[in-house]
Amino acid sequence: MNSAADPEGRRTAPAQPWSRFFLPVIAVLAFLLLWECYARLVNPGPTVLPPLSQVVAAGWGDRINLASSLWPTVVEVGVGFAVSVTLAFLLSLVIQLIPSVRRAVLPLLIGSQTVPLVVLAPLFVVWFGFGLLPKVLLIALVTFFPIVVALLDGYASADRESVTVLQTMGANRWQEYRLLRLPGALPALFTGIRISITYAVVAAVFAEYAGAERGLGVYLQGASKSFRTDLVLAGVLVSAVITVVLFVVVTAVERACLPWHAGVKAVTP
Amino acid sequence: MTAVEAAPNAGARGITVEHLSKTFGSLAVLDDVSLQVRRGEFVSILGPSGCGKSTLFSLLTGVHDPDSGRCFIDGEPLAPSRRPFAWMPQRDALLPWRTVSGNVALGAEVAQGMRRRHARAATAHLLQDFGISEFADSLPHEISGGMRQRVALARTIAQNRNIALLDEPFGALDALTRTDLQLWLESMWRTERWSVLLITHDVREAVLLSDRIYVLSDRPARVVGEFSVDLPRPRTIDLLAAPKVAALEVELLHALGGTRSD
Ligand SMILES: Nc1ncnc2c1ncn2[C@@H]1O[C@H](COP(=O)(O)OP(=O)(O)OP(=O)(O)O)[C@@H](O)[C@H]1O
Ligand SMILES: [Mg+2]
Numbered sequence: 168m169n170s171a172a173d174p175e176g177r178r179t180a181p182a183q184p185w186s187r188f189f190l191p192v193i194a195v196l197a198f199l200l201l202w203e204c205y206a207r208l209v210n211p212g213p214t215v216l217p218p219l220s221q222v223v224a225a226g227w228g229d230r231i232n233l234a235s236s237l238w239p240t241v242v243e244v245g246v247g248f249a250v251s252v253t254l255a256f257l258l259s260l261v262i263q264l265i266p267s268v269r270r271a272v273l274p275l276l277i278g279s280q281t282v283p284l285v286v287l288a289p290l291f292v293v294w295f296g297f298g299l300l301p302k303v304l305l306i307a308l309v310t311f312f313p314i315v316v317a318l319l320d321g322y323a324s325a326d327r328e329s330v331t332v333l334q335t336m337g338a339n340r341w342q343e344y345r346l347l348r349l350p351g352a353l354p355a356l357f358t359g360i361r362i363s364i365t366y367a368v369v370a371a372v373f374a375e376y377a378g379a380e381r382g383l384g385v386y387l388q389g390a391s392k393s394f395r396t397d398l399v400l401a402g403v404l405v406s407a408v409i410t411v412v413l414f415v416v417v418t419a420v421e422r423a424c425l426p427w428h429a430g431v432k433a434v435t436p
Numbered sequence: 437m438t439a440v441e442a443a444p445n446a447g448a449r450g451i452t453v454e455h456l457s458k459t460f461g462s463l464a465v466l467d468d469v470s471l472q473v474r475r476g477e478f479v480s481i482l483g484p485s486g487c488g489k490s491t492l493f494s495l496l497t498g499v500h501d502p503d504s505g506r507c508f509i510d511g512e513p514l515a516p517s518r519r520p521f522a523w524m525p526q527r528d529a530l531l532p533w534r535t536v537s538g539n540v541a542l543g544a545e546v547a548q549g550m551r552r553r554h555a556r557a558a559t560a561h562l563l564q565d566f567g568i569s570e571f572a573d574s575l576p577h578e579i580s581g582g583m584r585q586r587v588a589l590a591r592t593i594a595q596n597r598n599i600a601l602l603d604e605p606f607g608a609l610d611a612l613t614r615t616d617l618q619l620w621l622e623s624m625w626r627t628e629r630w631s632v633l634l635i636t637h638d639v640r641e642a643v644l645l646s647d648r649i650y651v652l653s654d655r656p657a658r659v660v661g662e663f664s665v666d667l668p669r670p671r672t673i674d675l676l677a678a679p680k681v682a683a684l685e686v687e688l689l690h691a692l693g694g695t696r697s698d
């Protein structure tokens with residue numbers, strides 16, 4: 168790091184392991200501890216709020232079922248998210264290169280976000296059945312919008328002078344996009360992905376709830392119907408862990424793909 | 437070394453700027469600025485800090501639109517699709533995700549339509565000339581301000597255009613490197629015969645490099661003087677000891693100082 172000599176740079180540059188790692192872990196542990204203590208001291212009953220230890224034990228005991236329910240959900244999230252990112256990217260590309268499309272499509276896009284999932288999920292089952300397709304569509308619908316918006320914002324945030332430098336070089340619209348706007352929008356894209364990936368698991372569970380043969384949603388539904396609150400909470404814990412894992416993976420990919428961005432951030436706080 | 441009466445002519449070859457005015461909100465920045473750079477001429481704009489020099493370039497390049505006035509290149513008006521010059525902005529505008537060599541190659545890649553690999557090979561000698569080949573694979577945020585400036589200048593040269601607009605290209609360099617690169621630029625200009633418009637607030641730099649010098653007033657910038665520099669080329673640092681250089685520098689300082697309103 169050349170910036171290490173610069174005291175300004177050094178102050179902001181280090182990725183401090185203490186705050187980056189231990190703080191969130193401590194916060195999570197504190198929350199879990201609170202849960203355990205509350206459930207044991209107040210004792211609201213096993214169908215209302217069983218203690219954490221009981222939930223973990225129940226989940227572990229049912230781990231075969233839980234794992235086999237988890238897998239379809241993970242597949243749905245993976246496929247749905249891939250579809251979502253691809254579509255979002257293509258749409259943002261068209262909007263960026265053909266400005267009149269922006270005006271035409273944006274109201275539709277925003278409108279798509281106001282449809283309540285509770286209504287849509289069962290409808291998707293009616294339209295597309297119990298297979299993978301309705302889940303993928305629902306996940307895409309939920310996660311698509313933040314990604315498109317992030318990309319469009321990223322394109323628009325390109326440095327004015329850099330744009331002009333390219334234009335005086337004779338760059339056409341496509342070159343301007345490929346050489347400047349797209350790479351400049353990647354940090355924003357990753358921000359959009361990080362936001363929307365936290366919705367992806369929820370959307371998948373929701374879609375499964377509305378109608379599926381297997382999956383975490385089905386598992387939760389079953390546990391809930393038989394008043395096994397411990398298993399419901401175990402399922403919820405698992406989906407939370409999955410979401411956190413996805414979030415961390417995205418962040419790691421971002422670091423690996425955009426070394427320049429971490430560097431720029433470190434130098435200019 | 438006499439003050440010349442300028443008569444800008446839209447039909448001339450080179451850069452012609454006619455009666456350019458610009459205000460930002462209530463802040464008048466340029467006031468009826470006219471100037472000309474003939475084909476193959478090296479012209480400097482000398483003005484106090486903050487007077488509106490960079491703003492003049494922003495009007496030529498199309499970052500901003502003028503309130504009034506016109507600009508011509510080779511007798512034809514500037515248009516958004518026609519800005520046939522290599523511009524080096526004061527803030528280097530390097531692409532943060534491209535390495536030093538990638539940023540320099542960008543000039544050849546876009547302006548000359550080369551393939552990326554070809555552009556890199558074709559601009560490798562510029563990295564050498566500018567003393568930045570050691571940092572060829574570094575990202576812009578990893579190198580010093582002076583290095584960045586050299587990368588930006590190399591990128592501008594790599595475009596191989598006939599007209600160059602250079603906005604304080606040596607401002608962040610130490611005296612030795614600055615003189616080296618000034619002389620490098622002068623020799624490059626002699627062989628390539630670009631038309632160069634250079635912004636500076638360094639009197640010595642203007643004298644060392646230019647055929648002619650325009651002096652601008654404090655904001656709002658007006659042209660308060662035009663000087664020709666009849667020194668032999670190639671220019672060398674020894675020339676700086678010549679009495680007429682000293683005389684011209686004093687004249688320029690007076691022109692600059694006379695612009696203070698106190
Ligand atoms: N986009 C803008 N909006 C508002 N004011 C601006 C803008 N650009 C420049 N100015 C103002 O115009 C004035 C001239 O700025 P400019 O950058 O042209 O000065 P300069 O002569 O290049 O100065 P320096 O020698 O320090 O580079 C400054 O007072 C600045 O605040
Ligand atoms: Mg300036």
